[in-house]
Amino acid sequence: MSVRVAVAGASGYAGGELLRLLLAHPGAEIGALTGNTNAGQRLGSLQPHLLPLAERVLEPTTADVLAGHDVVFLALPHGQSAAVAEQLGEEVLVIDMGADFRLEDAADWEAFYGSPHAGTWPYGMPELPGARAALEGSRRVAVPGCYPTAVSLALFPAYAAGLAEPEAVIVAASGTSGAGKAAKPHLLGSEVMGSMSPYGVGGGHRHTPEMIQNLSAAAGGRVSVSFTPTLAPMPRGILATCTAKARPGVTAASLRAAYEKAFADEPFVHLLPEGQWPTTAAVLGSNAVQVQVAYDAAAGRIIVISVIDNLTKGTAGGAVQSMNIALGLDETTGLTTIGVAP
């Protein structure tokens, strides 16, 4: 079986990573590739690492161009997915890599994005309790944000097992590709190499409500999140340091047991052996999540560290994983847990 796949937004980093994965996917045939300002250009000039598609020319993002595909991925700026999705039939699997359909609460959307809420689609993080079932056979998928992927997979087991107090404090470092391909002065190589900097401090980052949504669902009650993202001098990767006060009675052993159980059957989430800490380099280009946990008895806190590749598991790999589930394919088809290192 082979499905015909279109990618709207093929010139950006998310689109490029998606194409990299689809080229290696045995069940996908790459159809239309669209761009906005880049329509008409050779893909080879925009994504020179995708040699097999070098001669493809980007088309405009229109309903006509996207018609006739089994799967359409939307890698568009926030707020633009709904209008495109409406023009695609209900039988088409539409996978939105933007934020538009992630949040359940319209008020959250409006507070953080300042526009009307487009709706809520099945959420493409299969590892969360109940999420796989919602994705099976679905024809609409909202791909999670990169930070929420790293953070939710790090903390949901602690909350699901009742081990953590409902106030999470999270600091994460991301590679610069998370900020996209639009040229902005603070993202110049000269600025970011050799430098770390925070942004969206104090609760302002748009991924915060998505984390709250996921962790609250796991905890069965409202979890507050203090989230500080930082920009790191590397192209890819997220290192999330996720902490919460331990509930009474938590021990290092009970904490570890909860994580072993939560990830036991997960193909992509890997709890490292005790004493080994994750590095973002180990997951570069892979769909793996590497996790380690610690219980700081002196401070009374749980610390969970997770690493992902923000473009793979954090965006395009997560999207392909959800596509596989929605289509009834093996969930791991076309994906790998093997990173490119050093």
Add this chain to the structure above:
Amino acid sequence: MSVRVAVAGASGYAGGELLRLLLAHPGAEIGALTGNTNAGQRLGSLQPHLLPLAERVLEPTTADVLAGHDVVFLALPHGQSAAVAEQLGEEVLVIDMGADFRLEDAADWEAFYGSPHAGTWPYGMPELPGARAALEGSRRVAVPGCYPTAVSLALFPAYAAGLAEPEAVIVAASGTSGAGKAAKPHLLGSEVMGSMSPYGVGGGHRHTPEMIQNLSAAAGGRVSVSFTPTLAPMPRGILATCTAKARPGVTAASLRAAYEKAFADEPFVHLLPEGQWPTTAAVLGSNAVQVQVAYDAAAGRIIVISVIDNLTKGTAGGAVQSMNIALGLDETTGLTTIGVAP
């Protein structure tokens, strides 16, 4: 006036940075330079950026070599400073850039370093309440650790003003020079470039008790610290994200006011204008600390971000600043708040 200065441990990163600063210090004359395994080598082969000292040859670290100087800086591995210091007269200003004399509590030292406690010297972080007075005229100085410098300067105003609950959660990213110049596989360029990784997670980092000591002093009561250090792909710089639950009644305005007051007369600590966030690049090679604060009303937390150069303000610059105070020189002599960027 010019003082004659010796540097024990001139081949490492701390020693090299100290020499860089001393070369620009109008009141210092550089005397003996010593090494351990590197004794006998030209400094030019070990520190090729210090051209004016290229022909200097390292001597062994002995009492004879260190004799006859007004100031002796010790940039030695932890645990070696006491034996050297004992051989130097009481009239000599001895500035220890290692950890040996930082902690007040012998039990803390023994728990984290596993050896007998050598003692406690006046603590070289002049910005802390009361610290300057203790340094004036002193002939012994313990230079603070790099992380404790970034963290203590970020949080002491909140604790001193009674704004923060006594449970701090801190995640910091450091450049690799903080790990020293000894060749270890995980510090190879191939491993660290493009990668972030944590270490010492769960309370194990030796800088934790030093942070607790400083913040507890500011708070007037025990402050617990959850500290997670991470290694960032850059040679220099620390970005510390320091958070604590806000006490009732705290507002963004009262928080900012506390910081404006705390730093008003400090020559090296700079509170950025609202809306501007610090970058480590901006303090590279400088003795400046750039700080910004935020109050996250939704999460009820104070977030303070500070950046320093771990080798300058975090080690050698802090040491020179304390030397200036101890000798009665202007505190800023030979130091700058100007970074080398981009």
Add this chain to the structure above:
Amino acid sequence: MSVRVAVAGASGYAGGELLRLLLAHPGAEIGALTGNTNAGQRLGSLQPHLLPLAERVLEPTTADVLAGHDVVFLALPHGQSAAVAEQLGEEVLVIDMGADFRLEDAADWEAFYGSPHAGTWPYGMPELPGARAALEGSRRVAVPGCYPTAVSLALFPAYAAGLAEPEAVIVAASGTSGAGKAAKPHLLGSEVMGSMSPYGVGGGHRHTPEMIQNLSAAAGGRVSVSFTPTLAPMPRGILATCTAKARPGVTAASLRAAYEKAFADEPFVHLLPEGQWPTTAAVLGSNAVQVQVAYDAAAGRIIVISVIDNLTKGTAGGAVQSMNIALGLDETTGLTTIGVAP
């Protein structure tokens, strides 16, 4: 069909990259993995990016351990391959990723390596004239060096077509993984990040005679090579700038035509469209070579730029490509021209 493959030297960078590729190779079953000082360790602690092999334990590099495999890859320090190869049967395909069997001239070997010459094996650069035929069915393969791969593929068409004078001037920049995983001070992240440096200047680099051998063969006469390697602040990648004086009558068009012809049927070597210049990022993790040529009329020189991933096409990918040919598999099996970017 599946062949059973052993890897001697699985803990280093070349070995790790080879395993990454073999894990994705449909015709290879990974057998024994050996190390030297690392024997007895979990691969997961040494190569944390190779999750499917994390629980494998390295064995010592002995004839017993390596027995019973169809293919044995040797990723050993220079000079150690011959002794191991002698213990393996003639029917075993032995692929040496070291330098031992690359050079045809024993005097060259002895001059550059200072030990007796072990011999010459079929040379694993299939793109060179006549090379593929020598590899087909062979049971011994010498994998080329990383720099000679980038340089020979860049310049052989110009020499084979008689366009270039026999004095090549080459400057290449390599990522640090080319220097291996042994911890040395000048390879520390603190030293290499933000820095470029040359080494082996003036003809001393051991890859020089290998380049001369390849280019002379293409030219049908002795080609001299001035080769300057430099170390670049990146983990992977080689950018080779290869120039030679143009012979009389050369034009931009004749130059380009020669390259189009030379690479027309090559699955891994790609001549970029005019006006597009290669970047090492575009070939990260791929077996592709991206090449561009220019004729500088004012200086009368041909300039050819090539990029490879030093660990993939430059080492482990080239090795797998040769394995495929030797075994009669499709040459591209398990290999890709798709890079991981950004």
Add this chain to the structure above:
Amino acid sequence: MSVRVAVAGASGYAGGELLRLLLAHPGAEIGALTGNTNAGQRLGSLQPHLLPLAERVLEPTTADVLAGHDVVFLALPHGQSAAVAEQLGEEVLVIDMGADFRLEDAADWEAFYGSPHAGTWPYGMPELPGARAALEGSRRVAVPGCYPTAVSLALFPAYAAGLAEPEAVIVAASGTSGAGKAAKPHLLGSEVMGSMSPYGVGGGHRHTPEMIQNLSAAAGGRVSVSFTPTLAPMPRGILATCTAKARPGVTAASLRAAYEKAFADEPFVHLLPEGQWPTTAAVLGSNAVQVQVAYDAAAGRIIVISVIDNLTKGTAGGAVQSMNIALGLDETTGLTTIGVAP
């Protein structure tokens, strides 16, 4: 004595570096700072590393604003300096950090810049034969380009001593700050980190005629230059690999002697001891040039490697050095040979 200095173009990388140096210059008082699109902004938001100037506000680049200064530095886009300079009195020392007045041959200018030639000013590379005398007392200075600085200082001794054939082949790697602060997609951190790439290949780079001019003057006859610049993943620094065929009779000893003699009295150009190779990290933030030479007997070529900081000696430091000479100050005032490393 203190001179009042204005900087036109204070928001870019060259302007920022110049201000960093002027802040440490005992004879300079910083006057007007101007920008173009950034006029009206706080310098603190544009150059956050220049804390002492943080509250300064950029003014527009007009004759009125620039009036009343002893020295005016122009850090403007190519082609804009002449119009501004014309409005400044002849008694004002005008130092152009752009290209406008570097070339002696109007045809060269027009061929490479496509606009009418503005003229030729005394050339600010004091180390070249005769250059210092032309700068003394001058009221107009053309600051050399960054690549020509690294290359000319590397090769002029060989040409002046008659050791090299008149065909130079040069490959240089530059940090990204050389490409300026204007946001362009290919200069994004995501693109440049972990990647090397060439540009302006085949003789097209605008710095080529400037190199030819300098080397031809040293040689006393036309020298052709094949120049290939590459972009390296670091913010600052140039590593220039400069080679030429040796003339008959050249030896390693005669080569080294020529360089020792040429640089013997130079305060900023340093010939490294035999066996030590330069790194760009060693000159970061300094005005030093570190040079090493080799004679490759097998290839018959001279190889000279030089490193500079492209923003310091390559731009702003060279400009201050020339200012010092023009004003009759000690040439080294406000400048250092000490780099910031690691």
